[in-house]
Amino acid sequence: MLEYEELEEIIDTVTSKITLANRMGELETLLEKWELLDLIRSEPVYETKKDGIILVIGDSEVKENNLDGIIKSLGLDKNRFEFCLGYDKPKTYQYSKLQYNTNYRAVIFGPVPHSSTGKKDSGSVIAEMKSHEGYPRVEVLSSNHALKITKTNFKNKLEELISENYI
Structure with missing residues:
Protein backbone atom coordinates (compact mmCIF):
# COMPACT_ATOMS: atom_id res chain seq x y z
CA MET A 1 0.00 0.00 0.00
CA ILE A 40 -15.80 10.18 -22.22
CA ARG A 41 -18.69 8.63 -24.11
CA SER A 42 -21.60 10.90 -23.27
CA GLU A 43 -24.18 8.73 -25.02
CA PRO A 44 -24.47 4.98 -25.26
CA VAL A 45 -23.33 3.54 -28.57
CA TYR A 46 -26.31 2.96 -30.85
CA GLU A 47 -26.67 -0.71 -31.74
CA THR A 48 -29.16 -2.49 -33.97
CA LYS A 49 -30.52 -6.01 -33.57
CA LYS A 50 -28.19 -8.63 -35.02
CA ASP A 51 -31.16 -10.47 -36.53
CA GLY A 52 -32.68 -7.23 -37.88
CA ILE A 53 -33.91 -6.37 -41.33
CA ILE A 54 -31.49 -5.89 -44.20
CA LEU A 55 -32.77 -3.30 -46.66
CA VAL A 56 -31.61 -3.62 -50.26
CA ILE A 57 -32.31 -0.43 -52.14
CA GLY A 58 -31.49 0.89 -55.58
CA ASP A 59 -31.78 0.25 -59.27
CA SER A 60 -31.04 -3.35 -60.13
CA GLU A 61 -30.96 -5.39 -63.30
CA VAL A 62 -30.91 -8.45 -61.02
CA LYS A 63 -34.44 -9.62 -60.28
CA GLU A 64 -35.63 -9.87 -56.69
CA ASN A 65 -36.19 -13.64 -57.02
CA ASN A 66 -32.50 -14.05 -58.01
CA LEU A 67 -31.47 -12.07 -54.93
CA ASP A 68 -33.78 -14.30 -52.87
CA GLY A 69 -31.96 -17.33 -54.30
CA ILE A 70 -28.61 -15.94 -53.20
CA ILE A 71 -30.01 -15.23 -49.74
CA LYS A 72 -31.32 -18.79 -49.47
CA SER A 73 -28.04 -20.27 -50.76
CA LEU A 74 -26.21 -18.54 -47.91
CA GLY A 75 -28.61 -19.95 -45.32
CA LEU A 76 -30.18 -16.59 -44.49
CA ASP A 77 -33.88 -16.07 -43.85
CA LYS A 78 -35.37 -14.18 -46.80
CA ASN A 79 -37.96 -12.68 -44.42
CA ARG A 80 -35.13 -10.58 -42.95
CA PHE A 81 -34.78 -8.74 -46.26
CA GLU A 82 -36.73 -5.76 -47.49
CA PHE A 83 -36.33 -4.70 -51.11
CA CYS A 84 -36.86 -1.27 -52.65
CA LEU A 85 -35.61 -1.94 -56.16
CA GLY A 86 -35.77 0.29 -59.21
CA TYR A 87 -34.66 3.83 -59.80
CA ASP A 88 -37.85 5.72 -58.91
CA LYS A 89 -38.90 3.97 -55.66
CA PRO A 90 -35.76 5.05 -53.74
CA LYS A 91 -36.54 8.72 -54.54
CA THR A 92 -39.51 8.69 -52.16
CA TYR A 93 -38.51 5.95 -49.71
CA GLN A 94 -39.07 7.01 -46.08
CA TYR A 95 -35.41 6.95 -45.00
CA SER A 96 -36.33 8.72 -41.77
CA LYS A 97 -37.96 5.50 -40.53
CA LEU A 98 -34.50 3.89 -40.46
CA GLN A 99 -32.96 6.35 -38.01
CA TYR A 100 -32.89 4.97 -34.46
CA ASN A 101 -34.91 1.97 -35.59
CA THR A 102 -33.12 -1.03 -34.08
CA ASN A 103 -35.19 -3.39 -36.26
CA TYR A 104 -32.97 -2.53 -39.28
CA ARG A 105 -29.51 -4.08 -39.22
CA ALA A 106 -28.02 -2.91 -42.53
CA VAL A 107 -28.83 -1.01 -45.69
CA ILE A 108 -27.26 -2.26 -48.91
CA PHE A 109 -27.29 0.41 -51.62
CA GLY A 110 -27.15 0.11 -55.35
CA PRO A 111 -27.66 3.14 -57.61
CA VAL A 112 -30.11 5.66 -56.13
CA PRO A 113 -30.98 9.17 -57.32
CA HIS A 114 -29.08 12.00 -55.65
CA SER A 115 -32.35 13.86 -55.21
CA SER A 116 -33.89 11.36 -52.79
CA THR A 117 -36.17 12.60 -50.02
CA GLY A 118 -33.84 11.38 -47.27
CA LYS A 119 -30.72 13.31 -48.25
CA LYS A 120 -31.61 16.42 -46.21
CA ASP A 121 -28.60 18.79 -46.47
CA SER A 122 -26.20 16.07 -47.64
CA GLY A 123 -25.18 15.38 -51.22
CA SER A 124 -27.01 12.05 -51.23
CA VAL A 125 -29.03 9.82 -48.96
CA ILE A 126 -26.00 7.53 -48.66
CA ALA A 127 -23.85 10.43 -47.43
CA GLU A 128 -26.62 11.48 -45.04
CA MET A 129 -26.86 8.03 -43.49
CA LYS A 130 -23.10 7.54 -43.26
CA SER A 131 -22.50 10.90 -41.61
CA HIS A 132 -25.29 10.93 -39.03
CA GLU A 133 -25.90 8.83 -35.94
CA GLY A 134 -28.65 6.32 -35.48
CA TYR A 135 -28.75 4.75 -38.93
CA PRO A 136 -28.12 1.07 -39.59
CA ARG A 137 -24.81 0.11 -41.14
CA VAL A 138 -24.55 1.31 -44.75
CA GLU A 139 -22.97 -0.83 -47.44
CA VAL A 140 -22.59 0.24 -51.06
CA LEU A 141 -22.44 -2.19 -53.97
CA SER A 142 -20.36 -1.19 -56.97
CA SER A 143 -18.90 -2.69 -60.09
CA ASN A 144 -16.33 -1.04 -62.37
CA HIS A 145 -16.26 2.04 -60.09
CA ALA A 146 -19.99 2.67 -60.41
CA LEU A 147 -22.88 1.89 -58.08
CA LYS A 148 -24.39 -1.34 -59.31
CA ILE A 149 -26.16 -4.38 -57.88
CA THR A 150 -24.88 -7.62 -59.38
CA LYS A 151 -25.36 -11.21 -58.29
CA THR A 152 -21.66 -11.44 -57.49
CA ASN A 153 -21.25 -8.26 -55.44
CA PHE A 154 -24.51 -8.91 -53.58
CA LYS A 155 -23.38 -12.41 -52.64
CA ASN A 156 -19.88 -11.19 -51.73
CA LYS A 157 -21.28 -8.44 -49.50
CA LEU A 158 -23.55 -10.88 -47.65
CA GLU A 159 -20.66 -13.32 -47.23
CA GLU A 160 -18.55 -10.49 -45.82
CA LEU A 161 -21.27 -9.52 -43.32
CA ILE A 162 -21.66 -13.18 -42.34
CA SER A 163 -17.90 -13.67 -41.89
CA GLU A 164 -17.82 -10.59 -39.64
CA ASN A 165 -20.63 -12.20 -37.66
CA TYR A 166 -22.62 -9.03 -38.29
CA ILE A 167 -25.69 -10.73 -39.74
Missing part, protein backbone atom coordinates in the same frame (compact mmCIF):
# COMPACT_ATOMS: atom_id res chain seq x y z
CA LEU A 2 1.30 3.45 -0.95
CA GLU A 3 1.70 6.35 1.39
CA TYR A 4 -0.51 9.38 0.76
CA GLU A 5 2.39 11.44 -0.69
CA GLU A 6 3.34 8.64 -3.13
CA LEU A 7 -0.27 8.27 -4.27
CA GLU A 8 -0.62 12.03 -4.70
CA GLU A 9 2.50 12.09 -6.92
CA ILE A 10 1.01 9.37 -9.15
CA ILE A 11 -2.29 11.26 -9.37
CA ASP A 12 -0.46 14.45 -10.38
CA THR A 13 1.49 12.59 -13.09
CA VAL A 14 -1.64 10.92 -14.48
CA THR A 15 -3.50 14.24 -14.45
CA SER A 16 -0.64 15.89 -16.38
CA LYS A 17 -0.65 13.10 -19.00
CA ILE A 18 -4.43 13.37 -19.42
CA THR A 19 -4.26 17.17 -19.75
CA LEU A 20 -1.46 16.98 -22.34
CA ALA A 21 -3.24 14.25 -24.34
CA ASN A 22 -6.40 16.36 -24.36
CA ARG A 23 -4.51 19.46 -25.63
CA MET A 24 -2.88 17.39 -28.36
CA GLY A 25 -6.16 15.81 -29.43
CA GLU A 26 -5.03 12.37 -28.29
CA LEU A 27 -7.24 11.89 -25.24
CA GLU A 28 -9.37 9.17 -26.85
CA THR A 29 -6.25 7.22 -27.84
CA LEU A 30 -4.82 7.45 -24.33
CA LEU A 31 -8.07 6.43 -22.65
CA GLU A 32 -8.53 3.58 -25.11
CA LYS A 33 -5.01 2.36 -24.28
CA TRP A 34 -5.90 2.47 -20.58
CA GLU A 35 -9.26 0.78 -21.35
CA LEU A 36 -11.13 3.83 -20.00
CA LEU A 37 -12.69 5.12 -23.22
CA ASP A 38 -16.20 4.71 -21.80
CA LEU A 39 -15.44 7.60 -19.43
Whole structure:
Protein backbone atom coordinates (compact mmCIF):
# COMPACT_ATOMS: atom_id res chain seq x y z
CA MET A 1 0.00 0.00 0.00
CA LEU A 2 1.30 3.45 -0.95
CA GLU A 3 1.70 6.35 1.39
CA TYR A 4 -0.51 9.38 0.76
CA GLU A 5 2.39 11.44 -0.69
CA GLU A 6 3.34 8.64 -3.13
CA LEU A 7 -0.27 8.27 -4.27
CA GLU A 8 -0.62 12.03 -4.70
CA GLU A 9 2.50 12.09 -6.92
CA ILE A 10 1.01 9.37 -9.15
CA ILE A 11 -2.29 11.26 -9.37
CA ASP A 12 -0.46 14.45 -10.38
CA THR A 13 1.49 12.59 -13.09
CA VAL A 14 -1.64 10.92 -14.48
CA THR A 15 -3.50 14.24 -14.45
CA SER A 16 -0.64 15.89 -16.38
CA LYS A 17 -0.65 13.10 -19.00
CA ILE A 18 -4.43 13.37 -19.42
CA THR A 19 -4.26 17.17 -19.75
CA LEU A 20 -1.46 16.98 -22.34
CA ALA A 21 -3.24 14.25 -24.34
CA ASN A 22 -6.40 16.36 -24.36
CA ARG A 23 -4.51 19.46 -25.63
CA MET A 24 -2.88 17.39 -28.36
CA GLY A 25 -6.16 15.81 -29.43
CA GLU A 26 -5.03 12.37 -28.29
CA LEU A 27 -7.24 11.89 -25.24
CA GLU A 28 -9.37 9.17 -26.85
CA THR A 29 -6.25 7.22 -27.84
CA LEU A 30 -4.82 7.45 -24.33
CA LEU A 31 -8.07 6.43 -22.65
CA GLU A 32 -8.53 3.58 -25.11
CA LYS A 33 -5.01 2.36 -24.28
CA TRP A 34 -5.90 2.47 -20.58
CA GLU A 35 -9.26 0.78 -21.35
CA LEU A 36 -11.13 3.83 -20.00
CA LEU A 37 -12.69 5.12 -23.22
CA ASP A 38 -16.20 4.71 -21.80
CA LEU A 39 -15.44 7.60 -19.43
CA ILE A 40 -15.80 10.18 -22.22
CA ARG A 41 -18.69 8.63 -24.11
CA SER A 42 -21.60 10.90 -23.27
CA GLU A 43 -24.18 8.73 -25.02
CA PRO A 44 -24.47 4.98 -25.26
CA VAL A 45 -23.33 3.54 -28.57
CA TYR A 46 -26.31 2.96 -30.85
CA GLU A 47 -26.67 -0.71 -31.74
CA THR A 48 -29.16 -2.49 -33.97
CA LYS A 49 -30.52 -6.01 -33.57
CA LYS A 50 -28.19 -8.63 -35.02
CA ASP A 51 -31.16 -10.47 -36.53
CA GLY A 52 -32.68 -7.23 -37.88
CA ILE A 53 -33.91 -6.37 -41.33
CA ILE A 54 -31.49 -5.89 -44.20
CA LEU A 55 -32.77 -3.30 -46.66
CA VAL A 56 -31.61 -3.62 -50.26
CA ILE A 57 -32.31 -0.43 -52.14
CA GLY A 58 -31.49 0.89 -55.58
CA ASP A 59 -31.78 0.25 -59.27
CA SER A 60 -31.04 -3.35 -60.13
CA GLU A 61 -30.96 -5.39 -63.30
CA VAL A 62 -30.91 -8.45 -61.02
CA LYS A 63 -34.44 -9.62 -60.28
CA GLU A 64 -35.63 -9.87 -56.69
CA ASN A 65 -36.19 -13.64 -57.02
CA ASN A 66 -32.50 -14.05 -58.01
CA LEU A 67 -31.47 -12.07 -54.93
CA ASP A 68 -33.78 -14.30 -52.87
CA GLY A 69 -31.96 -17.33 -54.30
CA ILE A 70 -28.61 -15.94 -53.20
CA ILE A 71 -30.01 -15.23 -49.74
CA LYS A 72 -31.32 -18.79 -49.47
CA SER A 73 -28.04 -20.27 -50.76
CA LEU A 74 -26.21 -18.54 -47.91
CA GLY A 75 -28.61 -19.95 -45.32
CA LEU A 76 -30.18 -16.59 -44.49
CA ASP A 77 -33.88 -16.07 -43.85
CA LYS A 78 -35.37 -14.18 -46.80
CA ASN A 79 -37.96 -12.68 -44.42
CA ARG A 80 -35.13 -10.58 -42.95
CA PHE A 81 -34.78 -8.74 -46.26
CA GLU A 82 -36.73 -5.76 -47.49
CA PHE A 83 -36.33 -4.70 -51.11
CA CYS A 84 -36.86 -1.27 -52.65
CA LEU A 85 -35.61 -1.94 -56.16
CA GLY A 86 -35.77 0.29 -59.21
CA TYR A 87 -34.66 3.83 -59.80
CA ASP A 88 -37.85 5.72 -58.91
CA LYS A 89 -38.90 3.97 -55.66
CA PRO A 90 -35.76 5.05 -53.74
CA LYS A 91 -36.54 8.72 -54.54
CA THR A 92 -39.51 8.69 -52.16
CA TYR A 93 -38.51 5.95 -49.71
CA GLN A 94 -39.07 7.01 -46.08
CA TYR A 95 -35.41 6.95 -45.00
CA SER A 96 -36.33 8.72 -41.77
CA LYS A 97 -37.96 5.50 -40.53
CA LEU A 98 -34.50 3.89 -40.46
CA GLN A 99 -32.96 6.35 -38.01
CA TYR A 100 -32.89 4.97 -34.46
CA ASN A 101 -34.91 1.97 -35.59
CA THR A 102 -33.12 -1.03 -34.08
CA ASN A 103 -35.19 -3.39 -36.26
CA TYR A 104 -32.97 -2.53 -39.28
CA ARG A 105 -29.51 -4.08 -39.22
CA ALA A 106 -28.02 -2.91 -42.53
CA VAL A 107 -28.83 -1.01 -45.69
CA ILE A 108 -27.26 -2.26 -48.91
CA PHE A 109 -27.29 0.41 -51.62
CA GLY A 110 -27.15 0.11 -55.35
CA PRO A 111 -27.66 3.14 -57.61
CA VAL A 112 -30.11 5.66 -56.13
CA PRO A 113 -30.98 9.17 -57.32
CA HIS A 114 -29.08 12.00 -55.65
CA SER A 115 -32.35 13.86 -55.21
CA SER A 116 -33.89 11.36 -52.79
CA THR A 117 -36.17 12.60 -50.02
CA GLY A 118 -33.84 11.38 -47.27
CA LYS A 119 -30.72 13.31 -48.25
CA LYS A 120 -31.61 16.42 -46.21
CA ASP A 121 -28.60 18.79 -46.47
CA SER A 122 -26.20 16.07 -47.64
CA GLY A 123 -25.18 15.38 -51.22
CA SER A 124 -27.01 12.05 -51.23
CA VAL A 125 -29.03 9.82 -48.96
CA ILE A 126 -26.00 7.53 -48.66
CA ALA A 127 -23.85 10.43 -47.43
CA GLU A 128 -26.62 11.48 -45.04
CA MET A 129 -26.86 8.03 -43.49
CA LYS A 130 -23.10 7.54 -43.26
CA SER A 131 -22.50 10.90 -41.61
CA HIS A 132 -25.29 10.93 -39.03
CA GLU A 133 -25.90 8.83 -35.94
CA GLY A 134 -28.65 6.32 -35.48
CA TYR A 135 -28.75 4.75 -38.93
CA PRO A 136 -28.12 1.07 -39.59
CA ARG A 137 -24.81 0.11 -41.14
CA VAL A 138 -24.55 1.31 -44.75
CA GLU A 139 -22.97 -0.83 -47.44
CA VAL A 140 -22.59 0.24 -51.06
CA LEU A 141 -22.44 -2.19 -53.97
CA SER A 142 -20.36 -1.19 -56.97
CA SER A 143 -18.90 -2.69 -60.09
CA ASN A 144 -16.33 -1.04 -62.37
CA HIS A 145 -16.26 2.04 -60.09
CA ALA A 146 -19.99 2.67 -60.41
CA LEU A 147 -22.88 1.89 -58.08
CA LYS A 148 -24.39 -1.34 -59.31
CA ILE A 149 -26.16 -4.38 -57.88
CA THR A 150 -24.88 -7.62 -59.38
CA LYS A 151 -25.36 -11.21 -58.29
CA THR A 152 -21.66 -11.44 -57.49
CA ASN A 153 -21.25 -8.26 -55.44
CA PHE A 154 -24.51 -8.91 -53.58
CA LYS A 155 -23.38 -12.41 -52.64
CA ASN A 156 -19.88 -11.19 -51.73
CA LYS A 157 -21.28 -8.44 -49.50
CA LEU A 158 -23.55 -10.88 -47.65
CA GLU A 159 -20.66 -13.32 -47.23
CA GLU A 160 -18.55 -10.49 -45.82
CA LEU A 161 -21.27 -9.52 -43.32
CA ILE A 162 -21.66 -13.18 -42.34
CA SER A 163 -17.90 -13.67 -41.89
CA GLU A 164 -17.82 -10.59 -39.64
CA ASN A 165 -20.63 -12.20 -37.66
CA TYR A 166 -22.62 -9.03 -38.29
CA ILE A 167 -25.69 -10.73 -39.74
